[in-house]
Amino acid sequence: MCNNDRLFAAISSFDVIIVGSGIVGSACARELADAGLNVAVCEESVVGGGATAAGMGHVAVMDDSDAQFALTNYSQRLWWELAPNLPADAEFSGSGSLWVAADDEEMAEVHRKSTYYSARGVAVDVLDSGGVAKAEPNLRRGLAGGLRLPADAVCYAPAAALFLMRGIPLLRGTVTTLTPTGFELSTGVKVSTGAVVLATGVAAYRLAPELPVYPRKGHLLITDRYPGYLNHQVIELGYLKSAHSHDADSVAFNVQPRVTGQLLIGSSRQLGVADPAVENAMLRRMLARAVEYMPGLETLRGIRAWAGFRAATPDNLPLIGRRPGHPNTFIASGHEGLGISTSLATAKLIADELLNRTSAIPRGPYDPARSFDPHA
Amino acid sequence: MIVVVGAGPAGIAAALAANECGRAVTVIDENPAPGGQIWRGDADQRWVVRFRNSGIPLLAGARVVWGDPVSRTLLLELPDGARQIEYETLVIATGSRERFLPFPGWTLPGVFGAGGLQALAKSGLPVQGKNIIVAGTGPLLLAVAAYLRGKGANIRLIAEQTPAASLWPFGWNLAKRPAKSLQGLRLAWDLAGVPYVPASWVVSANGEGRLQSVVLNRRGTVVTEECDYLAIGFGLQPSTELATLLVGPDTLVAATGDAELALLEGRAAGYRAAGNVPKAAAMDPDLRRARAFADELDKTFALRDELRHLADADTIVCRCEDVPLGRLEGKDSFRDAKLHTRCGMGPCQGRICGPALNFLFGWPDTSQRPPILPARIGTLLAEDQGLRE
Numbered sequence: 103m104c105n106n107d108r109l110f111a112a113i114s115s116f117d118v119i120i121v122g123s124g125i126v127g128s129a130c131a132r133e134l135a136d137a138g139l140n141v142a143v144c145e146e147s148v149v150g151g152g153a154t155a156a157g158m159g160h161v162a163v164m165d166d167s168d169a170q171f172a173l174t175n176y177s178q179r180l181w182w183e184l185a186p187n188l189p190a191d192a193e194f195s196g197s198g199s200l201w202v203a204a205d206d207e208e209m210a211e212v213h214r215k216s217t218y219y220s221a222r223g224v225a226v227d228v229l230d231s232g233g234v235a236k237a238e239p240n241l242r243r244g245l246a247g248g249l250r251l252p253a254d255a256v257c258y259a260p261a262a263a264l265f266l267m268r269g270i271p272l273l274r275g276t277v278t279t280l281t282p283t284g285f286e287l288s289t290g291v292k293v294s295t296g297a298v299v300l301a302t303g304v305a306a307y308r309l310a311p312e313l314p315v316y317p318r319k320g321h322l323l324i325t326d327r328y329p330g331y332l333n334h335q336v337i338e339l340g341y342l343k344s345a346h347s348h349d350a351d352s353v354a355f356n357v358q359p360r361v362t363g364q365l366l367i368g369s370s371r372q373l374g375v376a377d378p379a380v381e382n383a384m385l386r387r388m389l390a391r392a393v394e395y396m397p398g399l400e401t402l403r404g405i406r407a408w409a410g411f412r413a414a415t416p417d418n419l420p421l422i423g424r425r426p427g428h429p430n431t432f433i434a435s436g437h438e439g440l441g442i443s444t445s446l447a448t449a450k451l452i453a454d455e456l457l458n459r460t461s462a463i464p465r466g467p468y469d470p471a472r473s474f475d476p477h478a
Numbered sequence: 479m480i481v482v483v484g485a486g487p488a489g490i491a492a493a494l495a496a497n498e499c500g501r502a503v504t505v506i507d508e509n510p511a512p513g514g515q516i517w518r519g520d521a522d523q524r525w526v527v528r529f530r531n532s533g534i535p536l537l538a539g540a541r542v543v544w545g546d547p548v549s550r551t552l553l554l555e556l557p558d559g560a561r562q563i564e565y566e567t568l569v570i571a572t573g574s575r576e577r578f579l580p581f582p583g584w585t586l587p588g589v590f591g592a593g594g595l596q597a598l599a600k601s602g603l604p605v606q607g608k609n610i611i612v613a614g615t616g617p618l619l620l621a622v623a624a625y626l627r628g629k630g631a632n633i634r635l636i637a638e639q640t641p642a643a644s645l646w647p648f649g650w651n652l653a654k655r656p657a658k659s660l661q662g663l664r665l666a667w668d669l670a671g672v673p674y675v676p677a678s679w680v681v682s683a684n685g686e687g688r689l690q691s692v693v694l695n696r697r698g699t700v701v702t703e704e705c706d707y708l709a710i711g712f713g714l715q716p717s718t719e720l721a722t723l724l725v726g727p728d729t730l731v732a733a734t735g736d737a738e739l740a741l742l743e744g745r746a747a748g749y750r751a752a753g754n755v756p757k758a759a760a761m762d763p764d765l766r767r768a769r770a771f772a773d774e775l776d777k778t779f780a781l782r783d784e785l786r787h788l789a790d791a792d793t794i795v796c797r798c799e800d801v802p803l804g805r806l807e808g809k810d811s812f813r814d815a816k817l818h819t820r821c822g823m824g825p826c827q828g829r830i831c832g833p834a835l836n837f838l839f840g841w842p843d844t845s846q847r848p849p850i851l852p853a854r855i856g857t858l859l860a861e862d863q864g865l866r867e
Contacts, residue, residue: 148814155817191818260817326825326852367855380848382546389859400856405825406847407858 116142117296118456121277121285121309124154125445126434127301128263131270133449134299137457144285144293146276149267150260153303153441156410158322158358158366160335161255161443162199165218169419169467174440175224176463177447178253184446191261193361199254200229200237200334202245202355202395208339209246216249226251238336240398256335256358259442277302280309280431299432299452300425304413306435310425314474315436317411319372321385326403329363338395353388355395365402367392369439373414380407412438415474420444422451422468432456433470479504480751481552481565483542483720486514487737488744489571490529495748496569499757503534504563506554508541514573515593516621517737525741537563543853547724553860555853560860567751570721571744574714577833579781580795580803581788582682584710588689592622592711599629606630611692611703613637613680614711616779622709624668633669634705637678637694640779645676648778681788683708695784712781715833722846736775739768786838796831798824812841825852 118134120127123145135141148155161181163174181194188194203209212228219226227250229237234248276288284294300306304317338355356368370388375381385407393400415421415436425431432455434448451468454461466472480496482489485507493503505512512530517523529536537554540561544553550568554561576591583589590598592612599605610631612623615638623633638645649662681693681700691704742765749758789795791804801821809815812822812835821835822828822843832843849858 148811148817151813151817191820264818323855323858325855382544385848386859389855393855393859400854400859402855403825403852404849404855404858405852406823406827407849408847 116140118142118299119144119273119284119293119295119297120299120301122152122301122303122305123149123263123267123272124152124301124303125150125259125263125266125442126154126303126437126448127299128266129445129449130299130301130434130452132266133446133453134456135270137453142271142273142295143267144273144275144277146274148260149272150263152305153410153412154259154263156320156322156408157259157412157439157442158335158356158368159257159259159442160199160358161194161257162335162440163219163224163251163254164440164443165215166418167467170440171218171222172463173420173444173447173468175222176450177444178255180446180450181255181257181443182253185255187265188257188262189265191258192265193258193261194255195257195359195361196253196255197359198250198252198334200234200248200250200336201339202234202238202241202248202336203339205246211339212247212249219251224251225253238333240331240396241336242395242397245395250334254335256360257442258361262442277309280428282428282430285309297430297432297456299434301434303435303437303441304411306413306421306433310431310433312426313421313433313435313470314416315413315421316373316415317376318414318438319370319375319378319409319411320368320439321370321380321388321407321409323367323385323389323404323407324360325365325367326405327363328365328402331363331398331402332357332359332365335359336395338391351384353384353391355391357392357396357399365399367399367404371412378409378411380409413441414438417472417474420448420468421470422448423455423465423470426471479565480567480569480748481506481563482569482571482748483507483552484514484571484573485509485512485529485536485538486571486573487517487525487740488573488747489514489569490525491741491744492569492571492748492751493534494525494528494532495745495757496752497532497534497748499749499752499754501752504537505529505534506537506540506542506552506563508539510538512536512538515575515597541851541853542720543849543851543857545720545724545850553853553857555851555857560854560857562860568724569744569747569751570724571740571747572717572720573740574716575829577712577715577837578710578830579712579785579788579834579837580793581680581785582790582793583684583689585794585797586683586685586689587687588685588706589683589708589710592618592709595707595709596622596625599626599631605707607632608706609634609704610707610709611635611637611680611694611705612709612711613639613678613692613694614713615639615781616711616713616775618711618714619709620665620669620674622711623672624665626709627668627672631707633672634703635673635675636669637680637696638674638676639679639782639785640676642676644778648774679782679785679788680708680710712785713779719846719850723848723850736768736772739772742768781837789838795834796821796824796828798822798826798830801831806835806839812836812843813845815841816845 117139120131120143123143131143165171229248277285279286306315335358351372353370358366421433421436479502482493482505493505496503540554678696746758746761789803799820805819815821
């Protein structure tokens with residue numbers, strides 16, 4: 103038995119152990135520790151090493167559904183409250199998002215979104231063709247317009263996760279089974295604890311096979327440093343069509359300026375692919391889409407491409423709350439491409455449920471016990 | 479078609495062997511001329527001459543940025559565009575690069591990799607009258623020192639980290655190989671009068687804005703030597719990126735910097751690629767001997783433990799991202815370091831700091847992500863836009 107296992111076995115006094123130290127697990131640990139609970143985190147690899155590291159790290163407000171809006175909007179407010187305390191290497195930058203409309207049909211969507219956000223107190227600017235060109239001179243000419251969300255931000259999530267974890271014991275181990283009083287590790291060590299929060303992202307189904315969480319592969323490419331090339335996270339409105347689609351592989355133009363001056367280029371979505379390798383064909387499609395919108399990208403140098411897995415759910419909403427039939431197990435997973443954005447709100451909702459607190463937004467839409475039958 | 483990546487001794491030998499078997503061959507190299515890292519521009523090397531006379535096409539100035547083992551294609555970046563090339567059989571002869579180890583001051587202007595300084599001198603950097611210290615380990619130090627001296631440099635000394643007691647048996651073995659000892663004698667002649675000091679290594683490089691002096695541990699005594707340039711060689715690191723991406727992380731590639739072995743390995747690979755197994759097998763005795771010599775070389779010039787402890791907390795380990803050693807405290811893997819310090823995340827993708835951290839902490843570098851080298855996004859799109867030549 104290694105020291106780590108002794109630590110696990112000896113200390114059975116944790117009120118809560120969070121399994122997984124991605125941005126969601128780290129945020130839950132922070133929230134519960136700040137609420138006065140005795141908290142530890144169990145991680146099999148590196149803090150923030152899964153989808154947290156593989157993703158783009160945006161803190162965005164989205165309006166896919168009212169429930170998605172409520173969660174992202176609440177969470178973004180929490181991010182901005184946290185921002186002044188974040189260390190420099192968390193690279194939090196309020197660069198804002200710019201959704202670009204290629205044609206009149208997408209421009210109609212700009213106006214719809216503008217109305218939706220404005221009615222809910224979210225600041226937006228509607229830009230015309232010239233406005234978009236001025237905001238992002240490297241976009242191709244002739245776009246219909248766009249919608250700017252100035253409060254959207256970008257961060258380097260692994261560093262944010264490490265910051266959230268400060269002072270919280272990190273226990274190394276691979277959880278193989280959840281038990282009524284805790285869990286068992288691959289080493290055979292049994293750990294008992296008051297409650298378990300399962301924040302293992304796409305791996306959630308390994309420990310709770312009934313959860314409707316499945317992997318959705320995505321590719322990204324990061325460039326060398328080109329400071330000043332891009333001002334906002336820029337996303338095509340077609341992204342929504344692609345993000346909604348649950349069958350076909352799809353790509354959408356999405357490019358993000360990093361604090362380092364690098365550009366992070368996405369995005370792709372694939373279902374039913376288990377191999378984490380970068381796929382030539384998918385990367386090409388993704389980059390071709392990006393070059394359509396930003397022709398100058400063709401001359402920039404890409405230094406690294408990678409792929410990762412989002413934890414998708416059938417209704418595009420995360421699973422946050424008590425695991426049905428398991429009073430001491432809580433689920434915080436299924437955040438798809440919005441794990442960074444919604445991590446802080448997720449942590450609040452988990453803590454609210456665990457501590458019987460009232461939540462700032464209704465928890466029902468994210469309840470793991472909800473029905474996923476579209477016809478129900 | 480057989481495609482050979484790399485126009486160093488191994489690649490050229492492979493191409494010549496396959497050509498000899500009547501197979502169509504193309505050689506790809508990122509440099510403008512054949513010869514590899516060390517012999518590029520030495521037009522009088524016998525094997526370079528043979529290659530030039532063979533008529534085998536060389537795609538020079540082409541960097542392999544990606545490959546796909548299923549469709550058997552390589553994606554190349556050329557100065558003026560991108561190109562895809564198909565192969566039936568691929569010979570990867572990507573050789574090696576210099577290994578750097580961090581010590582205080584190693585990033586100062588005036589501190590070079592030994593091979594790097596030689597290459598710079600070849601392409602016109604004036605070294606006439608410059609005071610140069612050559613330090614590190616292995617026979618490459620002698621070759622570089624002799625070359626620089628031939629260009630008019632004043633070689634102050636050669637600091638070899640290997641103790642004399644290990645060098646003598648090696649020298650004795652060398653004497654049993656006429657070709658090697660002839661090379662050795664020629665070097666000894668070229669370097670007559672230059673102090674060759676075993677059991678000595680650089681402790682730090684110092685200077686205001688550029689290198690002015692070097693602190694050496696000279697057989698246990700710390701001394702300061704003034705100089706203009708420091709040429710450092712801590713051995714070679716195989717460039718396995720393409721092999722790892724195409725074949726997988728278990729691919730073994732030898733890199734000894736030894737041309738004789740490279741020529742033999744390449745020739746055997748060329749015969750095998752051409753399907754001529756008997757010819758390849760006939761080379762086994764020669765290969766065994768050359769590999770044994772290379773192993774001896776590796777053993778003799780194994781890096782000493784003291785070199786793991788030269789860097790202090792402020793010493794930069796990752797040049798691309800300016801990460802000092804102190805930032806790596808508490809990190810337990812290269813991935814941990816990459817994610818939380820940006821070490822190894824810059825344009826070189828850990829090519830420099832990866833091998834150094836492997837030596838310092840025993841961290842394996844497990845991730846190999848495309849592209850193999852930084853590539854224009856337009857290059858990565860090449861397939862969609864057709865073959866562009």
